Amino acid sequence: GAVVSQHPSWVICKSGTSVKIECRSLDFQATTMFWYRQFPKQSLMLMATSNEGSKATYEQGVEKDKFLINHASLTLSTLTVTSAHPEDSSFYICSASSGANEQFFGPGTRLTVL
Amino acid sequence: KQEVTQIPAALSVPEGENLVLNCSFTDSAIYNLQWFRQDPGKGLTSLLLIQSSQREQTSGRLNASLDKSSGRSTLYIAASQPGDSATYLCAVRTSGSRLTFGEGTQLTVNP
Numbered sequence: 610g611a612v613v614s615q616h617p618s619w620v621i622c623k624s625g626t627s628v629k630i631e632c633r634s635l636d637f638q639a640t641t642m643f644w645y646r647q648f649p650k651q652s653l654m655l656m657a658t659s660n661e662g663s664k665a666t667y668e669q670g671v672e673k674d675k676f677l678i679n680h681a682s683l684t685l686s687t688l689t690v691t692s693a694h695p696e697d698s699s700f701y702i703c704s705a706s707s708g709a710n711e712q713f714f715g716p717g718t719r720l721t722v723l
Numbered sequence: 724k725q726e727v728t729q730i731p732a733a734l735s736v737p738e739g740e741n742l743v744l745n746c747s748f749t750d751s752a753i754y755n756l757q758w759f760r761q762d763p764g765k766g767l768t769s770l771l772l773i774q775s776s777q778r779e780q781t782s783g784r785l786n787a788s789l790d791k792s793s794g795r796s797t798l799y800i801a802a803s804q805p806g807d808s809a810t811y812l813c814a815v816r817t818s819g820s821r822l823t824f825g826e827g828t829q830l831t832v833n834p
Contacts, residue, residue: 615766641820652812652824653767702766706820711757716766 611637613705615715622693623723630688630718632703638683639705643712644676647700659686693722725750725817729825736803737833744798744828746813751794758787758798759812761827767812771798803832 612635622628632642641660645653657673659665659680667673677689686705690697698721704712726749736742746756755774759767771780771787773796779788786799800807813825 643820643822652826654824655821658819658821700764704822708820711769711772712820712822714759714767714769717764719764 611635611705611707611711611713613639613703613713613715615701615703615718617718618716619719619721621721621723624694625692627689627691628693628720630690630701630703630720632686632688632705632715634684634705634707634713637705637707637713639686640683640708641706642680642686643704643706644678644686644688645702645704647702647717653702656688690720693720695722698722725753725815725823727813727815727823727825729811729813729828731828732826733829733831735831735833738803738805740803740832741799741801742803742830744800744811744813744830746796746798746825748794748796748815748823750817751791752817753791754816756787756789756796757814757816757822758785758796759814761810761812763810770811800830803830805832805834807832 614633616631644656656671657665657667665678680686702717704714706712730745757772758770773780773789784801789796810827810829812827814822
């Protein structure tokens with residue numbers, strides 16, 4: 610099946626710093642990538658949808674200036690958490706779709722903001 | 724707005740037991756429904772995907788059914804094993820590629 614990777618798998622940062630998370634589709638071209646956030650013992654909540662070469666569409670309540678998404682190529686999307694605060698600590702998961710039926714999920718990135 | 728509910732929230736069973744996980748959704752206008760497995764601190768593993776035109780899908784000891792008109796799906800796990808212990812998530816695809824997830828069922832299979 611299709612493989613999606615994320616880097617880093619975990620990151621610890623100080624409050625106020627910015628953190629970049631990469632999501633790559635390794636063996637297919639992803640026309641659309643999705644970013645989700647998952648708090649402990651909760652389900653996945655969609656943050657934004659990005660299509661290659663265009664601006665991301667953010668879900669209601671998600672600050673686009675705080676969570677910067679770039680989908681510059683068909684195999685790479687990045688999520689930058691700017692001026693991170695402890696409440697941004699969460700598990701961030703990306704998924705990728707080639708426009709067919711299914712989304713393929715990455716292994717997730719655990720962000721801890723001190 | 725699509726809402727997905729999973730029952731029970733947690734389930735503990737002895738090894739070898741057959742079990743059923745339930746998923747319901749409020750808007751029946753779906754493209755497909757997918758069951759995932761998530762181990763602690765890990766990403767999602769897709770188990771089964773059922774198209775809106777299908778009634779069920781099977782993979783090994785897993786069988787998923789879909790009743791679109793009533794907004795329900797079940798995941799049946801036969802002869803459960805300790806390695807099946809995980810959180811099981813149900814997600815429905817509605818407009819475009821958007822997935823809406825349920826809260827999950829945390830399954831523990833005791834040896």
